[in-house]
Structure formats: C-alpha cells, structure tokens
Amino acid sequence: MNAKLLTDLLAGQFICEIAFEQEYELLSDPEVRAEVELWLASIDRRLAQLGEDGAYFVAPMQIMAPHAAKVREDLKRFRDVYGPSVRMLNLIREAKDGFSCSPGDYVQLADIEGSINESSTLESHLRSMHSAIAGVSIKHSNREFLKRMLENLTDSGYLVLSNPQNETYRVTGKIDHLHAALEFISEHEPVIASAPEDEAQTEDLVLKATLQTGESDV
Template structure:
C-alpha cells in the first residue's frame, strides 16, 4: 500500500485528480479503496468522497461529540477559519473573466495582475487584505501582493502550482468542500449560532454539512 497516500489522508488532505493525481488514480481502483478502507477502519476512520468524481478524504467512522463540536466551532468562527480564503478566491473571480472557482480552473499571476493594475476598485480590495494574507505588506507592489495571496491559497490546499515558469496555478478538488460549507452556512446560519441547549440539533446539522450536504459520498 502507498504509505504516502495514507499519510496524506491522515493529515487531512483532499486527494483529488489535480493536487494528487497518482494517488487519486490509485484510489479509483476498487481493490485499492478496499485496502485503504480496511486500514482506516483499524484507526476508527473511513474513506469518504466529495461527489461521484470529487476528492477523497478520511472521515471519522462515527461522528462523536468532539468531532461535531469541532466542526460547529469552525462554522461559528467562519470569518477566521474560512473567511480569508473566501475573500482571496472572490478577488480572483472578480479579476479573472470566466473563473468559476471550480476544480481544474487555471489562475495565472500575470492575468490577474493586469486586471488589478487596471482597476482601482480591485486594487483597493487587494490592499485591504494586507492583514489577511500571510507575508503580505502594504509596501509590496501588486505583483508581490498577489504572489503571496496565491501562495496562501496553495498552502490552504485550494491551489497547486501547475507551471512555475509562467506562475500558473490550478484549483484543486478541495474547493468542493468549501462550496459545501458555504451552502450549508447560507441555509442554516440561524442554527449554527444556536443556544447551548440546542446543541444536539446543531450536531445533526453539522454532520450533514461536513459529510453529506448532497456533495459527499459517505
């Protein structure tokens, strides 16, 4: 069995055809999936997938109170956990025509730099994130600022560097998880901030957000 594949799954990585092409192809084989599922079961984990062709990831065998509480807290603190990546991806969407924020989409630094330089509004949006983008400073020019933004998204697992020569990145399958979380929040925002006495109901909804939500094959 590929030990690197298991290591990536246990590290919380989303194994998709873009970021982990070889490992993803391995998991498409029923015999490999069965072997991985058996191994994960030994540590109370299971193999889950985001949709029929989406990324694979390791999930708890059963959702216990600590697991649900962790997801619930992440949703309550959306701005800190998901907000920075959402802001960065939204800026790319505004700067790059036709960008759908879907797995496989390409993002070239030069393209979005050109759009930012031509729009004072987009440049203002970019500069407003100097406290959000790790390593960015208001002293940096737009290109340096954008480079750090794309590297932040890469570090978060939403992009991979597909062509270092022309600084082109590609959106990974992990983006589907972010879409599922955003959809869940939009539908259940009042419940996420529920009172402590309603925690049982919240945990049921959190389970759907984390593993089902119509997007995960569990």
C-alpha cells in the same frame, strides 16, 4: 498499501486528481479503495468523498459527542478562519473572466496582474487584504501582493503551481469543501448558532456538517 496515500489522508489532505494525481488514481481503483477503507476502519475512521468524482478525505466512522462539539464550534468560526481565502478567491473571480472557482480552473499571475493594474477598484480590494495575506507589506507592488496571495492559497491547499515558468496555478478539488461548508452554514446558521435541544436533530446536523466539510478530528 501506498504509504504516501495513507500519510496524506491522515494529515487531513483532500486527495483530488489535480493536487494528488497519482494518489487519486490509486483511490479510483475499487480494490485499493476497499483496502484503504478497511485500514481506516481499524482506527475508527472512514474514507469519504466530495460528490461523485470529487476529492477523497478522512472522516470519523461515527459521530460522537466530542465530534459534534468540535464541528459546531468550527462551523461557528468558519467565516473568520476561512474568510481571507474566500476574499482572495473572490478577487481572482473579479479579475479574471471565465474564472468559476471550480476544480481545474487555471489562474496566471500575469493575467490577474493586468486586470488589477487597470482597475483602481480591484487594486483597492487587493491592498485592503494586506493584513490577511501572509508575507506582504503595504509597500509591495501589485505583482508582489498577487504573488504572495497565490502562494497563500497554495499553502491552504486551494491552488497548486502547475507551471512555474509562467506562474500559472490551478484550482484543486479542495475548493468543493469550501463551497459545501459555506453553503451549509448559509442554510443552517440559526441552528448552528445555538445547539439544538433535540438530540436526534443535533446528530443529523453534525453528520451533514462532517460529510460536507471534511471535519475528521484525526
């Protein structure tokens, strides 16, 4: 069994064909996938996937009370925790025509820099995030702001640097996790805000959240 594949899965990585090409190809083999699933079952975990051809990740084998509490609390603070990444991705969407924020989309630093420099509104949006982008100062140029912003998104797992020469990045499969979680919260926010009294409803809600957000409590 591939040690790196297991290490990445247990570390909470989302194994997609963009960020983890070799590992994703391994999991595309039914025999390898079955072997991984068997090994994960031995530690009470399972292999899950975002959609039919999306990223693989590790999730709990069964949804127990501790998982329910953890997922509910994580969902309550999801916007606060992931809000900066959402704002950064939305800025890219505004600055780059045709950017759908989908796995495989390309982002070149020079492209969005040009759009930012030509729009005072976009520049204002960028600079309003100076407290959310690690490693930047209000004194930095737009290019440095954007460079650090893309590096932040890379550190969060939403982008990979595909071409260092021209500073081109690519959106990874983890983005589907973000979309799914935000959609889930939008649909179930009243229920998440206050724990349901019906135990069956609680279990069903948390199961859906775990499947969509990849909460594994590894």
